[in-house]
Amino acid sequence: MHEIVRRAINARPELTVELLRRGMFEPEEKAELLQSVPMRGSGLSGLPLGPVQFATLLAEGDTQLAARVVTRKILRANELTWLDRLTAFPKSNEKRMS
Secondary structure (H helix, E strand, C coil): CCHHHHHHHHCCHHHHHHHHHCCCCCHHHHHHHHHHCCCCCCCCCCCCCCHHHHHHHHHHCCHHHHHHHHHCCCCCHHHHHHHHHHHCCCCCCCCCCC
16 A cells, blocks of 8 residues: 555545545555545535645644645645644744843
């Protein structure tokens, strides 16, 4: 089993469906995923996720899956901005003590 398929199977179903909808997977990976997980009642025909919801699901999930989404250029610019906001370390406002 492809590593990316295993990670998609372990992801939240709505994220996996959105990744399928956006063409994330190569034909061989897609066939393997559809064979491994029945997509009945998955909402594949439902509405696509909004940018914040999609970025939030990626930020909360598997970091290697999120990295693959970024490197395969599945994210739109505004979604990438949201993902960056959600995964960035907060900047400290405290002054350094000498």
